[in-house]
Amino acid sequence: MTQKTGRVDDRYSTNEKYTTLRGIHRDAQRHLSETEWNYLWCGTGDEVTLKDNVAAFDRYRFNTPMFAGIDNPDTRTKVLGFDLSFPAFVAPxxxxxxxxxxxxxxxxxxxxxxxxQQMVPVASSHSLEDVAAASSVASVFQMTFVGDEDAVLEMMERAKAAGYKYICVTYSPIRQWRERMMEDRFSIRGEKGPANFGAGRSDPAALVELLDFTRPRWNWQQAARAIARAPLPCIVKGITSVKDAQAALDAGAAGLYVSNYGGRTVDRTPAALDVLPSIRKAVGGEVPIIFDSGIRRGSDIVTALALGADAVALGRLLALGLAADGEYGVRRTLELLQREFWTTLGHFGCSRVEELSEANLYQP
Ligand SMILES: Cc1cc2nc3c(=O)[nH]c(=O)nc-3n(C[C@H](O)[C@H](O)[C@H](O)COP(=O)(O)O)c2cc1C
Structure with a gap:
């Protein structure tokens, strides 16, 4: 059953194969080899940031005032002009x-x-056109600002022609220190990489280019120029400080994406959730903020929104859904997340998503 209306069926009894995210996690682990599991779960260095991302959520507690709860919260919201059945995107x-x-x-x-809605990475195993053709919700195309500016602009034009509505800009200066993958000698394009990676791409050369860390790096001035020339509005991903949030807005960003890539870039950077409140306070209420890194269940979406995000993006959770049972596993993951989000809103007495605020978080 889908829940586009924002109303949720909250009965425990169901004929669905999965009744909790735990079951999906178990099946995913059964289906993946150890090397594949490590690709999913690797962070960088000692994986301190990966753990901190989750620990940051675990530090928060909620208020549930008596006689305030309701049975009809509405999980729908509008972010970046998109109507969402609940405040979530597929992460790129x-x-x-x-x-x-x-x-x-x-x-x-x-x-x-x-x-x-779905964000699609340039490093997808399928071409941006094929992904756009598969559904009506492939709306944000993620790409790295690197190398020749005209080539970057051309890629954006290609995304626009395929129907994408936004560009998600990322920056990745150098290869990451991922020890699980180093131990496995796993390379996404190497011998131990999956044979079908890149199989659906319309231009496999783009992948090789993507992993070419010798191409010229950009600075904020170049980014601003490309954003000004871009055929689509740009949101900037990888924001973890007030300074970068301001720089992105000065460069013309239409929205911010607070993220440390799930601890996959540099270890010992702060938990994404810990930097979110100061960024929201600095940029004010109007700037759209997408958040990811550390979401593990529906109530985490509540915490992220209470601390200033407008929506979250889901990475590893949806990868688990995919591994467990393809499209069905992803759909079920999303439904369970929406249901838990709905339940938490109901206990708070929030009838609308926009009512969530720091007041819902327990302050000792
Ligand atoms: C297997 C894997 C591949 C990823 N590839 C990309 C990518 O190509 N581009 C990108 O912007 N982020 C990439 N990410 C980061 C996700 O978009 C997202 O920021 C991250 O999963 C959030 O952390 P979480 O899943 O622990 O919540 C990847 C994440 C994973 C787990």
């Missing part, structure tokens, strides 16, 4: 054919069924 995660051959094609179909 690449190499996803490792988890299921249908990758972002399945992610898009599941997102459409549930009523949310």
């Amino acid at each position: 995660f690449g190499g996803e054919a490792v988890f299921h051959p249908e990758g972002h094609l399945a992610l898009g179909r599941a997102a459409q069924a549930v009523g949310i």
Whole structure:
């Protein structure tokens, strides 16, 4: 059953294969080899940031005032002009054919069924056109600002022609220190990488280019120029400080994406959740903020929104859904997340998503 209306069926009894995210996690682990599991769960260095991202959520507690709860909260919201059945996007995660051959094609179909939108990475296992054709919700195309500016602009034009509505800009200066992958000698394009990675791409050369860390790096001035020339509005991902949030807005960003890539870039950077409140306070209430890194259940979406996010993006959770059972596993993951989000709103007495605030968080 889909829940595009924002109303949720909250009965425990169901004929669905999965009744909790735990069951999906278990199946995903059964289906993936150890090397594939490590690709999904690797962070960098000692994986301190990866752990901190989750620990940051665990530090928060909620208020549930008596006689305030309601049974009809509405989980719908509008972010970046999109109507969402609940405040979530599919995060742009690449190499996803490792988890299921249908990758972002399945992610898009599941997102459409549930009523949310999809961000598609340049490193997807499928071409941006194929992903766009698979559903009506492939709306944000993620790409790195690197190398020749005209080539970057051309890629954006290609995304626009395929129907994407936003560009998600990222910056990745140098290869990351991922020891699990180093121990496994796992390379997404190497011998131990999945044979089908890149199989669906219309231009496999783009992947090789993406992993070419010798191309010229950009600065904020170049980014601002490309954003000004871009055929689509740009949101900037990887924001973890007030300074970068301001720089992104000065460069013309239409929205901010607070994220440390799930602890996959540099270890010992702060938990994404810990930097979120100061960024929201600094930029004011009007700037759209997407958040990811550390969301593990529906109530985490509540915490992120109470601390200033407008919506979250879901990475590893949806990769688990994909690995567990393709499109169905992703859809079920999204439904369970929406249901838990709905339940938490109901206990708070929030009838609308926009009512969530820091007042819902317990202050000792
Ligand atoms: C397997 C995997 C591949 C990823 N590939 C990309 C990518 O190509 N581009 C990108 O912007 N982020 C990428 N990410 C980061 C996700 O978009 C997202 O920021 C991250 O998963 C959030 O952390 P969480 O899943 O622990 O909540 C990847 C994440 C994973 C797990």
